[in-house]
Amino acid sequence: MHKVIALVLLLCFAVNGPIIRGQGAVETLEIKYNKDTNITSVTTRTQLLSGTPLNGLHLRIVGMYEGEKLNEIKSTGLLIFSVADKPIFEDDRNLTLIIDGKELKLGQMELGFHEYDTVRHMEGLYVRVSLETLARLANAHKIEGKVGAKSFALTQAHQQAIKAFVGYFARAWRNKNKMVWSYASLQEAIKL
Numbered sequence: 001m002h003k004v005i006a007l008v009l010l011l012c013f014a015v016n017g018p019i020i021r022g023q024g025a026v027e028t029l030e031i032k033y034n035k036d037t038n039i040t041s042v043t044t045r046t047q048l049l050s051g052t053p054l055n056g057l058h059l060r061i062v063g064m065y066e067g068e069k070l071n072e073i074k075s076t077g078l079l080i081f082s083v084a085d086k087p088i089f090e091d092d093r094n095l096t097l098i099i100d101g102k103e104l105k106l107g108q109m110e111l112g113f114h115e116y117d118t119v120r121h122m123e124g125l126y127v128r129v130s131l132e133t134l135a136r137l138a139n140a141h142k143i144e145g146k147v148g149a150k151s152f153a154l155t156q157a158h159q160q161a162i163k164a165f166v167g168y169f170a171r172a173w174r175n176k177n178k179m180v181w182s183y184a185s186l187q188e189a190i191k192l
Helices: 002-011 131-139 156-176 183-190
Strands: 019-021 026-034 039-044 047-052 055-066 073-084 094-099 102-108 110-116 121-128 143-147 150-153
Touching (some): 039 156, 055 156, 073 131, 102 121, 131 156
Antiparallel strands (some): 026 039, 039 055, 143 150
């Protein structure tokens, strides 16, 4: 499990990737194939979730599958990392989302890394989340969350990135006709 998290964290800080076009807007996903591990990673670009860039929470949606072509997803999840003057996730790393007024407890996020550069602490947290849950996030009217003592709200920009992420997997399944989750429910969820 720690190898998977380390790989996700390593891959999610890459900066180049193809542009995937969404409905009415251009969304950028980073898609990287690693020949050494035979793993392809798909991530949204890092987005500020709360606070300021040098003192706040940041979000990335991450997914992985074996090989260069999508046949079956290994994992999808949320990566939340903090940049702060002190560690903020030492004790409580539980993630709870409120999606259109309904509470969804996603549980304890795993601490993937903690770095300190003599000025700021950077902590990376990861939790697996199903593609269906991500589709719910993409279409919700209001999403609030809390990890530890830190609260945040997802914006339309966050939702557009999540929609592009889910749409990438839905289109790949439609093209390959190999579905892990029900394409019809995803299609309806993200209104492709």
